[in-house]
Amino acid sequence: MVRVRFAPSPTGFLHIGSARTALFNWMVARAQGGKFILRIEDTDQVRSKTEFLEEILESMKWLGLTWDEYYKQSDRFDIYRQYAGKLLSEGKAYQDGAAVVLKVPQKSIKLYDLIRGEIVVDTKEIKDQVLMKSDGSPTYSFACVVDDALMEMTCIIRGEDHISNTPKQMLIYEALDFKIPKFAHLPLILDPEGGRMSKRAGATAVSEYRTQGFLPQAIVNYLMLLGWSPGNNQEKVSMASALKTFSIKKVNKAGAAFSFEKLQWLNSQYIREMDTARLAEALRPLVAARYPQADLQGADFERMVQLYKGRMNTLADFLDWTDYIFTDLVPFDPEAKAAHLTRDMGKEFDVLAQQLGAVDDFNAKTAEETFRSVVAGLGIEAGTLVHPVRVALTGRAVGPGLFDTMAVLGKERTIRRLKEGFH
Ligand code: GLU
Numbered sequence: 001m002v003r004v005r006f007a008p009s010p011t012g013f014l015h016i017g018s019a020r021t022a023l024f025n026w027m028v029a030r031a032q033g034g035k036f037i038l039r040i041e042d043t044d045q046v047r048s049k050t051e052f053l054e055e056i057l058e059s060m061k062w063l064g065l066t067w068d069e070y071y072k073q074s075d076r077f078d079i080y081r082q083y084a085g086k087l088l089s090e091g092k093a094y095q096d097g098a099a100v101v102l103k104v105p106q107k108s109i110k111l112y113d114l115i116r117g118e119i120v121v122d123t124k125e126i127k128d129q130v131l132m133k134s135d136g137s138p139t140y141s142f143a144c145v146v147d148d149a150l151m152e153m154t155c156i157i158r159g160e161d162h163i164s165n166t167p168k169q170m171l172i173y174e175a176l177d178f179k180i181p182k183f184a185h186l187p188l189i190l191d192p193e194g195g196r197m198s199k200r201a202g203a204t205a206v207s208e209y210r211t212q213g214f215l216p217q218a219i220v221n222y223l224m225l226l227g228w229s230p231g232n233n234q235e236k237v238s239m240a241s242a243l244k245t246f247s248i249k250k251v252n253k254a255g256a257a258f259s260f261e262k263l264q265w266l267n268s269q270y271i272r273e274m275d276t277a278r279l280a281e282a283l284r285p286l287v288a289a290r291y292p293q294a295d296l297q298g299a300d301f302e303r304m305v306q307l308y309k310g311r312m313n314t315l316a317d318f319l320d321w322t323d324y325i326f327t328d329l330v331p332f333d334p335e336a337k338a339a340h341l342t343r344d345m346g347k348e349f350d351v352l353a354q355q356l357g358a359v360d361d362f363n364a365k366t367a368e369e370t371f372r373s374v375v376a377g378l379g380i381e382a383g384t385l386v387h388p389v390r391v392a393l394t395g396r397a398v399g400p401g402l403f404d405t406m407a408v409l410g411k412e413r414t415i416r417r418l419k420e421g422f423h
Contacts, residue, residue, distance in 0.1 A: 002028060003029075005148070007040075013205035015203065015205060042073055043137050071147065092175045099132060104127065108120055111170065113184060114248050119166075130142075184251070267314055282315060331395045336391045340388045365403070389402060
C-alpha cells in the first residue's frame with residue numbers, strides 16, 4: 001500500500017511551489033489507490049502561526065487536495081523524546097549541554113532517488129546531528145524521520161531543496177533501525193529566465209492566486225505540468241486522464257520554468273468551458289465584495305457573465321471590465337475618450353437616444369434594429385457611431401458587442417449616458 005505525505009511548516013502561506021509538492025504526492029496516492037497524509041511540521045513554536053496553518057488547510061481544500069490522515073508534530077513531542085532517549089541509552093547519541101546529538105559514523109551512503117538516480121554521499125561531509133534542541137523540541141530532521149517511519153511512508157516526495165537533508169536523515173533511520181523509504185526530489189521551479197523564482201515571477205501564495213481570480217482546476221492543471229507531461233504536448237489535462245498515466249518516475253530532473261502567461265491561458269480555457277450559472281456563482285462573492293449594493297441574483301447578472309466569459313483570463317478581469325455596469329459614473333479611459341468622443345456627435349447621439357427611448361421591448365435585438373435605422377436615416381456608416389457610443393456607454397473603446405452591452409445596461413441608463421456622456 002502506497003503511503004505518501006505532504007509536510008508543510010506553518011511558518012508561511014502555502015506557496016505555489018509547495019502546492020506542486022502537495023499535488024504530486026496527492027496524485028501518487030490517488031493514482032495508486034494509496035493514502036495521502038497531511039502532516040503539519042509545527043515544531044518551531046515561535047515561527048509557526050495559526051493564521052498560516054488555516055491558510056494552508058483552506059488552500060489545500062480549495063485545490064481539492066483532500067487528505068486521508070492528519071497529524072501535527074506539536075502533539076507528538078513525547079514520541080520524539082522517547083526515541084531520543086532510546087538512542088542515548090544505546091550509545092548512538094550523546095548529550096551536549098542539554099541537546100541530544102547523533103554520532104555520525106564514517107561511511108558512504110548510497111541514496112537511490114526515483115527521479116535523479118543514484119546519489120552517493122560520504123559522511124565525512126556530515127557533522128554530528130542535533131536531534132533534540134536544548135529547549136526540548138526536536139529538530140526538523142529528527143521529527144521528520146521518526147514520523148515518516150512511524151507513519152509508514154513508502155516514498156518521500158519533496159522539493160530538491162531538501163536533497164542535502166536526505167543522507168542525514170538516512171543516518172537517523174539507520175540508528176533507529178527503521179526501514180528506509182524511497183525518495184524522490186522534485187525539480188526546482190524556475191522563473192522564465194531560468195533564475196530563482198521570485199514573487200514577481202509568480203512565486204506567491206495559492207490564496208493570492210485565488211484572490212486574483214484563478215480557478216483551482218487551472219492551477220492544479222498548471223502545477224502538474226511543472227516537471228511532468230502526459231506526452232503528446234497536451235496542455236489542458238483533466239485529472240482523471242492524468243491519473244491514468246502519472247508516475248513519479250517520469251518526472252523530469254531539469255528545473256521547471258514557471259510561466260504566468262501559460263497559467264493565465266489555462267485559466268481562460270477553464271473559464272470558457274465553465275457552465276455560465278456556475279461561473280456566475282464563482283463571481284458573485286468577488287463582485288459583492290466590491291459592489292455591496294449590486295443585485296447579483298437576477299438573470300441580468302448571468303447575462304453579463306455570459307457576455308464576458310469568452311474574454312476573461314481571470315475572474316478579476318470581470319471586475320475590472322464591468323465597473324461601468326455596477327457604478328453610475330462612467331469610468332472613462334482618457335485615451336478612448338480623446339480618440340472617439342472628440343468630434344461633434346451631439347446630433348447623432350440625440351437622435352439615437354430619442355429613437356431608443358421609443359423602443360418598448362428593449363433588448364439587444366431591438367437596440368440593434370433601432371441603431372441601424374438611425375444610421376441609415378442619418379446617412380452615415382454604422383462604424384462612425386459604434387465607437388463613440390461604446391465609449392459613451394462603457395468608458396472604453398473595446399468590449400463585448402455594443403447591442404449586448406446596451407441590453408445589459410438597460411434602456412434608461414443607455415439613454416442617460418448617450419445624453420450625458422457627450423455633452
Ligand atoms: N516541513 C518541511 C518543509 O516545509 C518538510 C520537508 C519534507 O517534506 O521533508 O520544507
